Amino acid sequence: MGSTSYQRSIWIGDGNFDCGNVTNSNNIVNNLRVTNRNNTVNVNNKIIADANPEIMQWLSPLNPRRRHQDVRTDRLDGVGNWLLETNEFREWRSREGGAEKAVLFCCGDPGVGKTYLT
Amino acid sequence: MIDDLCDAPCEEEIAIAMFYCDFSGQQEQTTTDIVGAILKQLLVRGEVLEHVQKAYRKAKREVGGRGLRLPDMVQMLKQAVAMLPQVFICIDALDECPPKHLLGLLRSIKDILRESLKTRVFLTGRPQVEAEITGSFITGLTVPIVSKTHDIHIYLESKLEMDPEPMAMSVGLRADILRIIPERISEMCASASTVPTPCMILY
Numbered sequence: 148m149g150s151t152s153y154q155r156s157i158w159i160g161d162g163n164f165d166c167g168n169v170t171n172s173n174n175i176v177n178n179l180r181v182t183n184r185n186n187t188v189n190v191n192n193k194i195i196a197d198a199n200p201e202i203m204q205w206l207s208p209l210n211p212r213r214r215h216q217d218v219r220t221d222r223l224d225g226v227g228n229w230l231l232e233t234n235e236f237r238e239w240r241s242r243e244g245g246a247e248k249a250v251l252f253c254c255g256d257p258g259v260g261k262t263y264l265t
Numbered sequence: 266m267i268d269d270l271c272d273a274p275c276e277e278e279i280a281i282a283m284f285y286c287d288f289s290g291q292q293e294q295t296t297t298d299i300v301g302a303i304l305k306q307l308l309v310r311g312e313v314l315e316h317v318q319k320a321y322r323k324a325k326r327e328v329g330g331r332g333l334r335l336p337d338m339v340q341m342l343k344q345a346v347a348m349l350p351q352v353f354i355c356i357d358a359l360d361e362c363p364p365k366h367l368l369g370l371l372r373s374i375k376d377i378l379r380e381s382l383k384t385r386v387f388l389t390g391r392p393q394v395e396a397e398i399t400g401s402f403i404t405g406l407t408v409p410i411v412s413k414t415h416d417i418h419i420y421l422e423s424k425l426e427m428d429p430e431p432m433a434m435s436v437g438l439r440a441d442i443l444r445i446i447p448e449r450i451s452e453m454c455a456s457a458s459t460v461p462t463p464c465m466i467l468y
Contacts (some may be wrong), residue, residue, distance in 0.1 A: 153330075153371045157398065162271045168392065186417050191452065194388055197402050198317070199321075199417070201321075202266075202317060202318060202321045203325070204306055205321055205332075205333070206301040206302075206304055206305045206317070206333070206338075207297075207298040207300075207301030207302040207304070207305055208298060209284075209293065209298050209299065209301070209302040210288075210302070211283055211284045211285055211302050211306075212306070214285040214287070215267070215283055215285065216358060218285070219268070221421050222417075223419050223420060224419075225416075226416045226420065227416060228417050229322035229413055229415070229416075230266065230408065230410075231266070231269050233408055235406040235407075235408045236266075236372075236408070238406065239385060239387070239406055240270070240385070242276060242351075242383065242385070244406075245382065246378065246382050246404075247381070247404040247405075248404070248405065248406055249373075249384060249386060249399075249402075249405070250378070250388065250402045250404075250406065251386070251387050251388070251405070251407075251408065252388045252389070252390070252395070252399070252405060252406070252407045252408070253387070253388070253389040253390075253397050253408050253410045254389075254390060254391070254392055254395050254407055254408070254410060255389075255391070255392075255407055255410030255411060256391060256392065256411075257369070257411050258412075259410050259411055260410065260412065260416060261343075261357065261358070261389040261390070261410050262357050262358060262389065263266060264266055264389065264410065265267055265285075265355050265357045265387065265389060
């Protein structure tokens with residue numbers, strides 16, 4: 148099988164995500180966005196074709212992607228951006244902190260917007 | 266945060282898996298199924314998928330299709346993570362994970378991190394699970410989340426824009442809503458932070 152090229156800013160999945168210009172919406176591979184230096188994503192079609200719904204069900208009946216899409220839909224632009232500017236987030240994201248900073252825990256009371264930060 | 270990871274320029278591939286714990290789904294959200302749901306999202310490379318397919322075929326031959334146990338699932342996830350350049354695992358609302366599954370989930374994540382220095386884990390939860398989380402990972406970063414005035418403004422403006430009867434709203438009332446509500450919420454947050462909670466007593 149050859150590979151299919153996608154432009155950057157494309158979710159690879161079943162097309163439920165509205166994140167870019169999907170040029171091939173064959174499905175099953177879930178929730179991955181890959182980028183590289185050239186902002187191009189290459190997906191091996193064999194991976195997509197072989198992803199078996201039975202295997203997916205065997206691994207887990209849970210489907211967190213649906214919930215994620217609901218959260219994305221409800222989230223307002225700009226809300227929670229402050230988190231991305233914190234030193235903690237930057238250290239966690241950049242991997243500079245090494246294994247000691249591999250976990251970032253956002254702790255807050257009910258209703259402060261933790262889910263929308265995700 | 267996930268959108269930010271996706272949109273940021275990046276020199277190598279990243280794989281993102283997320284999970285949202287939910288009170289209403291506590292019966293179904295066992296540790297094994299949560300770890301399995303994370304693994305499902307990482308079947309993005311041929312070698313990862315082949316590895317899982319092999320395990321599936323083997324399980325299917327045994328006793329008409331044997332289910333997976335947590336150690337098997339964690340082992341498969343560890344192997345999947347090792348095959349990927351960098352993995353981000355995001356789990357929301359750990360306080361909504363049943364206590365009997367929470368420690369198993371945290372232990373599983375710790376197990377994965379022990380073998381994969383490039384994996385990053387993002388967790389959210391209420392203060393009552395902070396002790397379990399900080400106890401499980403010892404090192405890590407904690408960010409206290411409070412309602413920010415800026416975020417409240419964005420929310421209120423969005424709601425006001427959707428007002429089905431905008432002509433009924435005077436300019437003065439609109440200004441009051443945008444001024445008073447953020448002030449009151451800030452006061453509530455400030456006063457709440459001065460009341461010792463059980464979580465604070467633990468420390």
